[in-house]
Amino acid sequence: MKIAIASGKGGTGKTTLSTNLASYIAESRICVLSDLDVEEPNSGLFIKAELIHKEDKFKMIPEWEKSKCELCGNCQAVCNFNAVLKMGKMIMVFPELCHGCYACSELCPTDSLPMKQKKMGELKSYKNGNLNFIESKLIIGEEQAVPLIKQTIAYVDDNFGEDVIKIFDSPPGTSCPVIEATRDADFVILVTEPTPFGLHDLKLAVETVKQMRIPFGVVINRHGIGNDSVELYCKEENIAIITTIPNDRLIAETYSQGKLLYPTIPSVKEAVISISEYIENINSQKEGETK
Template structure:
C-alpha cells in the first residue's frame, strides 16, 4: 500500500503530517518512508535515519561517434528540447538541455549515438530505529541547478517494497515532479489550510488526482484560522476530511527543534493513529467501490 502526502500549496504541513504519520504507525518494521521532494528533502531532519553511502542517479545523454556520423541532422530533428546542434562537420551536445528520452540514439540511421550516464543527483537509503518504530527511509537529493527531478523521483520510487506500507512525501504543486511522486499511489492525503489561498491550490491538487484516478482525503492544518471554505469544498466534492490540526504551541516548539510531535506527546500520537484508521476505512471503501464497479461492469 502506497500513501502519498501532497498539497497544491507549499508550506501547508506535508512533511509534518507525513513524518508524524510514519512515526505513529503501529506495525514495527512494516513501514517505508520515501521523501520525494528531491529539490529540498527535509523529512530526514525529523525521522533521523542513519544513511548508507549515497548512490548517484543518472539520466542517459547522447555521445556522438564522429567517425560514424554523417551529419544528417536526424537527431536534432527528433530532439524537442534542442539539446543537439548538427553543423556542417560538427555535432554539439548540450547535456543540461537533454531529458534523457533516448530518441536521438534510437532514430540515428548510422547508429552513431551512444548513451552515457550524466549524474543529476543522489539517492540515500537508511534506517530510523526507535523503541516504537523501525523505518526504511529513502530520499533523493537533486543537484542544485538541475532542471529535471522526475528521473530522480522515479529512481527513489523504484525502491518501494510492495510488502510494506510506503509513505511518500511529495513536493508541492501539481506539475511533473508531483505527478511523478504521487502516481501509482493507492491513496493521497492532501494537506491544506482553510484560507482562499489554500482552497485555490487544493482544488488544483484534487483535479490532478482525479486525472490520475487516485482517491484522496484532506487534512486541514491550522484549522482554527481562515474560513469554512475548505470544509464546504470537500463536502461538495465528496472528499473526506480526515483530520483538523489546530495551531498548537507544543507542536510548533517541537517542529522548531526538528522533533516529531508524536514521539513526545501521547495526545498527538493518538490523533495520528486515528488518521491511520481513517485512511484504512477510506481505502477499504474505495476498494469496495472499485470491486462493485467491476462486478457491475461484468
C-alpha cells in the same frame, strides 16, 4: 499499501505530516517513508536514522562520438528540447535539457550519439528500527524530476513487500512530478490549510487526483487560523476530512528545530493516530477485496 501525501501549495505541512505519521506507524510495524520531492527533499531533516545504503541514480543521455560523425545535423533536427545542438564542427549535448527519448541516438545515420549513463541524482536509504527512509535528491541544475521519482518508487517497490505501509512525500503543485509521485498510490492524503490560498490550491489538487481516479481524503493543518471555507468545500464535494491539526505556535517552533512533533505535542499525536487508523481501515478493506 501506498499512501501519497500531497498538497497543491507548498508549505502546508506535507513533510511534517509524512515524517510524523511514518515515525508513529513505525512504532508498531514496518513502514517506509520516501521523499519524492527530489528537487527540495526536506523529510530527512526530521528523521534520525542510520544510513545503510547509497546509490547514484542515472539517466540515459547521448554522448557525441566525433570519429564517425558527418555533421548532418539530424540529431539537432529531431530533438524537441534543444538538448542537442550543432555548433560549427561539433555536436553539443545539454544533459539537463535531455528527456532521454533516444530519438537523436537511434535516428543518427552513423551511430555517433550512443546513449550513456549520466548521474542525475543520488538515492539514500536509512533505517531506524521499523522505520525505513528513502530519499532521492536531484543534482542542482538538473531539470527532469520525473525520471528520478520513477526510479525512487521502483527502488521502494523492489525492496519492500506489498504488506508494508509505504508513505510517499510528494512534491508540491499539480504538474508532472506530482502526477508521477501519486499515480501508483492506493490512497492520497491532501494536506491543506484553512485559508483562501489553501482552498484555492486544494481545489486544483482535488481536480488532479480526481483525474487520476485515486481515492483521497483531506487533512487540514493549522486548523483554527483562517476560516471554515475549506471545511464547507469538503462537505459540499463529499470529500472526507480525515483529521485536523490545530494552529499552534509550539508546533511551528518545534518544526523549526527540525524535530518530530507527535512525541511532545498531544494534539499532533491524536491527529497521527486518527490518520493511521484511517489508513489501517483502508488497508484491511483493500486486503478484503484482494481475498
